[in-house]
Amino acid sequence: MDNSPKHTTDLVRQGLAKRYRQEARFRRMGMTAIILGLAFVSMLFISIIGNGYSAFWQTYAQLEVHLDASKIDPEGTRDSDVIADADYGGIIKQSLRDMFPDVTGRRDKRTLYRLVSNGASYDLKDFVVANPDRIGTTIQLWVPADDDIDMLMKGHFDRDKPESERRIKDNQIAWVDTFVEQNRIESRFNKTFFTAGDSRDPELAGIWGAATGSFFTLIITLLLAFPLGVATAVYLEEFAPQNKWTDVIEVNINNLAAVPSIVFGLLGLAVFINFIGMPRSAPLVGGMVLTLMTLPTIIIASRAALKSVPPSIREAALGVGASKMQMVFHHVLPLAMPGMLTGTIIGMAQALGESAPLLMIGMVAFIVDIPTGVLDPSTVLPVQIYLWADSPERAFVERTSAAIMVLLAFLIAMNALAVLLRKKFERRW
Amino acid sequence: MSTTALIFTLVLLAGFSFWLGRKRSFAVVNGDAWKLHSLPNYYGYYTAIWCGIPALMITAMWLFFENTIITHLVVVDLPEEIRSLSPDRLNLVVNDIRNLVSGNIVSSDVDPAMRAAADHYIHLQAISQAALTVLVLAIAISGALLALRAIRQEKRARNAVERIVMIFLLASSTIAIFTTLGIVLSVLFEAIRFFETVPLTSFLFGLEWSPQMAIREDQVGSSGAFGAIPLFAGTLLISFIAMLVAVPIGLLSAIYLAEYASKRVRAMAKPLLEILAGIPTVVYGFFAALTVAPFIRDSGGLLGLDVSSESALAAGLVMGIMIIPFVSSLSDDVINAVPQAMRDGSEGLGATKSETIKKVIIPAALPGIVGGILLAVSRAIGETMIVVMAAGLSANLTANPLEAVTTVTVQIVTLLVGDQEFDSPKTLAAFALGLLLFVVTLILNIIALHVVRKYREQYE
């Protein structure tokens, strides 16, 4: 064969166009992958925010309520117990009937009552208990509208569809329009969403209960996982002899990091609840399960942090006569602390977003009360999202998305904190 | 005293004894701290440890056994006809008593025997709590006193404290082992009990899964079928779809960012893609159920295809999106581990960038990439929330991604959530599935970690 350089360059030149086409094609594939990935991120956020932002507002309706003394406090005692016992639901219904006197049928009446939330009677009660001097007068009271009305006002129901295909009926729309004409309807910031516990009524449901549950669960996780994780890392990095036993521990930690989270839930159910007999649905158990789950993350990060402390520091400390323990606790640990904290925050963020193992230990119950301690039955934010996502009401879709936004905000804040911590204390030796 | 208050008191006592111990160490050397063997603080720690640790351990032990013992005592005092019930029924009775105690049952018509038992229970609880308080406080105070008496000039307090700290460090490091052990034992025991009723072979090779057991014997379909093949098939189908999405996108984007992208693009795109890794799985599940599944069903409808609203495609697609950052960050690691000299060698010969990547870098990084993909598969198999929210419940044995399938994790959740009865084959089946899941992911992880480690050593 011809081996002259001239021949070679000719051959290379012949193939060039095709090779550059391949190059361009490969590059385009890479670019497409990035764009697809970014498109998924934006689709996710657009879908969540688009569905959820409206949940931060809630439609309120103004009712003209006559505080009939004979119904609230017939004997005029003005005793708060007596006042609190009155039938406020009835009063609200009366005021709706007064507003639309031509509604007569039983069915229609019931539909009419559903214009405002079940929570309206509680609002009214609170008002009257706080202002007993207003009994006997007529007041203008803003109460939350029912979730269907809320959805109608937010434009989630199509008025143009035939009545049979709508959740909301023609007469309801007519009543709402009356409210609108009289300026008796307005959209307000949805405080309930941030202050209430769970509820069957979307307009009364809030994330505070789940957030509190998450808080208690995370506190337990932090209190257990941080010291245990750091202690394990310190032992393995600074004290452990190089032997089989240490190897076994290390292999175990690496494997635990990749065990599906639901398996930790099975462990929690079988050991903590059935064997030890701890209460179901308690943040204490949830925290313990999440501790086991996040420990590997914290241990691996803490070990990396310890490794990055140069040996010269250790030698310097030992050289001035510190014991090995003093060397670790006075010199190495403080220098490794930012890295350990970063790892811990990331582990906590993981724990905050986790739900599967908590389903196993019963933190999936419908819980209205705000938990007050680590033994109270509670749920957590991601499980609350799961529960709401299962609810059929249209208003819960909105609230689920809003709850996701809150959860993501927390997660982003935690990760930002971790990044900040890393940036601030990043040290090049 | 309530347990919380008791622990709080213990902490206060320990703090106080720290102060006492420190003070005492000064006293024994008449204020010349340098004469002491250890720094004064170590005498404080020493005293505090003797005050707090034994007392705390006793408290933990007490709380651990308290329930069992009290229950036993209550059961012994129950009327004869209740005690002679079968263990299962007896458990129910005990549960009722406990519910009475915690005030969960407020109905008026309670059996007087039960009422009495509950009162007995409450009484025993009160006694136990009082005994615990007295015992623990006595132990704490005497521990502190003993430690205080032991403080002398030549007392090696630092060594004693360091030994205890060392024990704590060592004990912490064993938690990983106990966790693994706990997982294995908890799923293994229940799984063995399950295999006593359902043979292992019919579980592993059975083609039908319908765990709906009848409550009464005479109901139709009381046997239930526990063939796990449809679950494996569903799990694999969804995982396969997920990998089809995640591997090309994750790998190609890692390659593009590492080899082609300018610094600015990399600094922007990388964190944005990593956001996907931080999003909780429940959010993906909601996204799949709310947005992706209806979208796929509707677009399938336009093409004249009959797509289930819980199609495997939707769940797999979203799971793939979740796994993208996982694949891409692992690939990024292994691609960056390929030395620059390889790139120089190839480009010095006149290879284009893509030729270098395809013919040198990827073959060199292949073991690492394969390891990463195995880890990703293990993650897809164990993923729960996305499939619980977006995949179906019915166990179809199909390879059609447009139909609904169910997975191992979905069945574990459905079998265990809300179910209080612990002994039925239905609940035990969940543990058998859990065992299976654990074993499969464990094997995948061990292989993957091994491959990745071997690969790293190659370039170190």
Add this chain to the structure above:
Amino acid sequence: MTFQIDSGIDLPGQELGLVSKMPAVENNGKVSRDDRKTVGDITHADPRMTCRDVHVWYGDKHALNDVDLDIGKNEVIAMIGPSGCGKSTFIRCLNRMNDSIDGCRVSGDLIMDGQDIYDRKMDVVLLRAMVGMVFQKPNPFPKSIFENVAYGPRIHGLAAAKTDIEEIVVTSLQKAGLWDEVKDYLDQPGTGLSGGQQQRLCIARAIAVNPEVVLMDEPCSALDPIATARIEELIDELREHYTIAIVTHSMQQAARVSQRTAYFHLGDLIEVGETDQIFTNPKHQLTEDYITGRFG
């Protein structure tokens, strides 16, 4: 021309007090250390590559300052000089390996076969097929010995049939003097060879593409003396077919293998000449200082 002290480059001469005002010609007849114009004949009767006014910047760092040099056909030209003097930078310009370094800029004329290699029309792939490169550390691909050598011909499409590839591999390995050692292990990984064998494999890989010029960037710095001697012999044999530009730290090596030598100092090309002349009678004070071991 005045010398600009560049803060980015370490200045061994400065520490020794070598950079100071001195007369243009020293009392021993050498060109003074201050004068940075190239001394000696930069041209070659039959040039393969012609470089004029070549400057290289890494970001703000002026790494190569106004270099003029011809590289002749079928000659071995050695680049010597202290670390950071720009000799590696220079030969990496010759097949544009600097392209992949962020912030690297090259100006001036580098002509090969009448074409500027930094011209927009010049194809890097083609250029690198003509100008091969061997690196400091042996870098065989994690593939078999056969595949390592076959890599270049395959990507460039130099051989249509399988037998052609085999022929190229065999001749390249023979030219690189590796054939007898590896002919029975062609399917074994190239990374399993010894350091010297790996480097000869890399040379075989480079010449399998049949380049006109082979650039060698300190090819023996990672090898032991015996392996080094083997490579040096090989370089001498290869001269018959190829032009070779070699960067080396070892003056003895330069003296042994090259016909011409170029001495670089802190980004300047100080002196070019016949190797014998450079090592026996350098004309520049800095060259003399370097080859007599005053610094470097």
